[in-house]
């Protein structure tokens with residue numbers, strides 16, 4: 326706040342000086358022109374400085390939020406695993422209970438691994454030099470696999486995710502593992518930000534124009550405020566208010582999705598009519 330007030334006050338003083346200077350020196354044209362130029366330079370510098378400060382402040386806030394989120398994401402499963410291990414060590418637990426404990430611990434380990442992998446992927450996502458493998462990937466098969474995975478990970482009923490198969494074989498070239506990560510992130514978000522009764526539809530089709538595939542992942546969940554539709558793809562960004570802010574997350578998922586899709590020569594965008602109206606994510610990828 327100090328730096329913001331300083332920047333804004335300095336701009337105001339410089340503008341006042343500039344106007345005063347013009348009024349006092351109307352006749353001394355050369356001085357006047359020089360003065361105007363110098364003050365214009367000072368004012369531009371101060372404005373740039375203030376804009377830079379505002380951006381730094383926002384970035385700092387996002388970093389803090391990210392560190393809090395990651396700490397929480399790491400601590401919760403570790404605390405849970407520790408508790409189960411202590412119980413197993415100190416109490417006589419029946420074989421069925423023991424099996425349940427192992428299942429919970431495995432789920433917690435998966436959660437830990439997921440968080441660590443996301444952080445690692447986000448770290449490497451900006452490296453442009455990575456070469457893409459030249460494998461041909463069938464989008465229909467890949468999406469079917471991702472949907473099956475999310476159904477089993479989140480214990481979802483078959484009817485929760487409706488999948489419309491493409492009428493023809495649609496293949497893209499690139500990294501199957503990366504594209505699986507991208508679609509899994511989008512599907513995971515669709516479930517995560519849908520409240521208690523998720524209803525999701527996934528469609529793959531050939532775009533009307535150009536040789537592109539379109540993948541549409543639509544949910545009827547919490548929705549996204551219009552001002553955030555572009556920002557959600559930035560690293561660490563999470564919608565700051567509303568029900569989505571209460572849901573756990575690191576703000577890295579969509580950043581990773583966008584990096585992967587871009588590396589495959591495609592685009593990803595989000596559409597939503599605002600909070601409570603559901604969201605639609607559209608991925609476009611060039612076909613073989």
Ligand code: ADP
Pocket residue numbers: 514515516518544546547548549557562563564569570573574575576577578579580603604
């Ligand atoms: P995370 O989910 O870990 O917070 P993401 O990068 O995946 O990070 O998402 C960024 C933000 O975008 C989320 O915090 C959430 O507010 C919003 N968002 C993403 N997907 C959806 C969705 N399907 N519905 C509503 N909001 C979403």
